[in-house]
Amino acid sequence: MADDAATVTARPENDVATGPAAAARGKPMVLSFDVEEHHRIEAASGLSIDPRLKADYGDRMRKVTEWLLGELAERKILATFFVLGQIAEALPKMVRAIAEAGHEVASHGWDHRRIHLMDRDGFREDVRRSKDALEQASGSLVAGYRAPTFSVVRRTAWAVDVLAEAGLLYDSSIYPVRHDRYGVPDAPRNPFLVRGMEREILEIPPATLRLGGVNLPIGGGGYFRLLPYPVTRSALALARRDEDCVGTMLYFHPWEFDPGQPVLPLKALSRLRTYVGVGRGRRRLAALMSSHSFIRGVDLARLQFERRADLPRFSLGAGADRGPEEAGPSRARIEQA
Ligand SMILES: [Zn+2]
Numbered sequence: 001m002a003d004d005a006a007t008v009t010a011r012p013e014n015d016v017a018t019g020p021a022a023a024a025r026g027k028p029m030v031l032s033f034d035v036e037e038h039h040r041i042e043a044a045s046g047l048s049i050d051p052r053l054k055a056d057y058g059d060r061m062r063k064v065t066e067w068l069l070g071e072l073a074e075r076k077i078l079a080t081f082f083v084l085g086q087i088a089e090a091l092p093k094m095v096r097a098i099a100e101a102g103h104e105v106a107s108h109g110w111d112h113r114r115i116h117l118m119d120r121d122g123f124r125e126d127v128r129r130s131k132d133a134l135e136q137a138s139g140s141l142v143a144g145y146r147a148p149t150f151s152v153v154r155r156t157a158w159a160v161d162v163l164a165e166a167g168l169l170y171d172s173s174i175y176p177v178r179h180d181r182y183g184v185p186d187a188p189r190n191p192f193l194v195r196g197m198e199r200e201i202l203e204i205p206p207a208t209l210r211l212g213g214v215n216l217p218i219g220g221g222g223y224f225r226l227l228p229y230p231v232t233r234s235a236l237a238l239a240r241r242d243e244d245c246v247g248t249m250l251y252f253h254p255w256e257f258d259p260g261q262p263v264l265p266l267k268a269l270s271r272l273r274t275y276v277g278v279g280r281g282r283r284r285l286a287a288l289m290s291s292h293s294f295i296r297g298v299d300l301a302r303l304q305f306e307r308r309a310d311l312p313r314f315s316l317g318a319g320a321d322r323g324p325e326e327a328g329p330s331r332a333r334i335e336q337a
Contacts, residue, residue: 021237023241024240024241025240025292027240027247028247028294028295029249029250029288029292030080030204030247030249030250030294030297031072031077031079031080031250031288031289031294032079032080032081032106032172032249032250032251032252033065033068033079033080033081033082033252033253034082034108034146034251034252035061035065035081035082035083035108035253036061036084036087036108036148036253036254037057037058037060037255038264039053039054039057039264040084040112040148041253041255041264042148042149042181043264043266043270043273044264047264047265049264056262057255057261058090058091060254060261061087061254061255061258062091062094064255064257064258065081065094065098065254066094066097068254068257069097069098069101069103071285071286071289072101072103072289073101075290077289078102078103078104078295079104079296080296081103081104081105082106082107082144082145082172083095083098083107083108083134084108084112084130085109085110085111085126085129085131085132085134086111086133088130088134088138089137092136092137095137096137096138096139098138099139099140104144104297104298105134105138106134106143106145106146106297106298107127107130107134107142107144107145107146108145109126109127109130109145109147109148110126110130110133111126113126114147114148114151115147115148115151115159116151116153120158120161120162123159123162124162124166127145127162127163128166131166131168142168143168143169143170143298144168144170144171144172144298145163145166145168145170145171145172146172146173146251147159147171147173149181149182150173150174150181150182150206152173153182153184153316154184157196157316157317158196158197158317159196160194160195160196160199160317161199163201164199164200169202169301169302170201170202170203170204170298170301170304170305171194171201171202171203172206172249172251172297173203174187174194174203174205174316175208175217175219176188176189176205176208176215177208177215177216177217178215184316185215187314188203188205188312188314189205189208189239190205190244190245190246190312191203191204191246191247191301191304192205192312192313192314193308194313194315194316195315195316196317197317202301202304202305202311203314204249204297204300204301205249206220206250206251207220207236207239207248207249207250209235209236209238209239218232219249219251220250220252222273222276222277224250224252224277225277225278225281226277229287232284233287236248246300246303246304247295247300249297249300250288252285255278256281257278257282258281259278259279259281259282263275
């Protein structure tokens with residue numbers, strides 16, 4: 001066996017079996033699902049939603065999640081489900097089923113409140129409550145966290161301290177892109193150690209493609225649904241050729257695989273962002289699942305944690321690494337006060 005391995009690694013760099021493209025193919029992907037009802041999306045945050053519609057969305061979310069579990073089981077793929085604490089409380093059997101199938105149950109917060117709407121104590125309670133509810137329902141420890149709407153940003157740098165104190169292994173909430181609602185465009189694109197104000201945690205950011213000096217969000221969301229699949233596939237393949245790429249974090253929501261859903265009365269841009277490509281979501285997921293190897297977020301995190309001395313470090317709090325567009329005297333500190 002050892003001889004075989006030596007033979008393989010001794011091949012030339014440009015060999016099709018071992019070159020960058022082959023290396024890219026060998027890197028795992030993380031399929032992550034943010035489990036929340038359809039109306040939890042930020043674009044709908046100002047709307048008052050009929051309780052019957054909320055109940056309908058809840059029912060649809062459960063059905064789609066069960067459908068996802070079936071699709072994953074059929075292909076023997078393990079995934080990560082970032083679930084709201086409220087959902088663990090309302091649907092403990094569904095959360096237990098996710099864990100019993102071997103998937104990771106991670107936290108998406110308690111009720112989808114974005115971090116900048118909370119203070120430090122409020123966020124600490126949000127994380128604790130969701131982690132407890134998820135651990136109760138799943139019967140397993142929660143190691144990962146994803147903030148609603150990627151709301152771990154410069155001005156919520158203190159949230160990193162709270163996550164580290166809560167004993168989580170990793171966070172997947174820092175999207176290194178420029179976006180009107182979230183993002184830290186100068187954050188590393190591959191796993192890194194992020195420092196908040198005082199503490200640090202392992203960060204596994206959603207996938208991006210660096211093109212023309214800009215990070216394009218290719219890990220999920222509207223772009224993922226909007227672009228033709230061959231473009232998405234090529235973008236992912238290109239990003240995975242990066243030497244520093246150790247795996248690809250993708251994110252989806254159950255509602256993205258629910259083509260018959262009642263639509264919310266959103267404004268034109270939000271409507272486009274939300275519903276574009278939903279009709280082809282299931283097909284696209286099937287194509288993705290048939291052409292890659294997969295790993296759970298917690299397993300990728302453990303592998304990274306083992307080599308943490310080699311990982312890049314990035315400070316989200318006041319001080320170093322502040323991009324010129326975000327310059328200004330300690331914005332994080334001012335907003336915290
Ligand atoms: Zn969410």
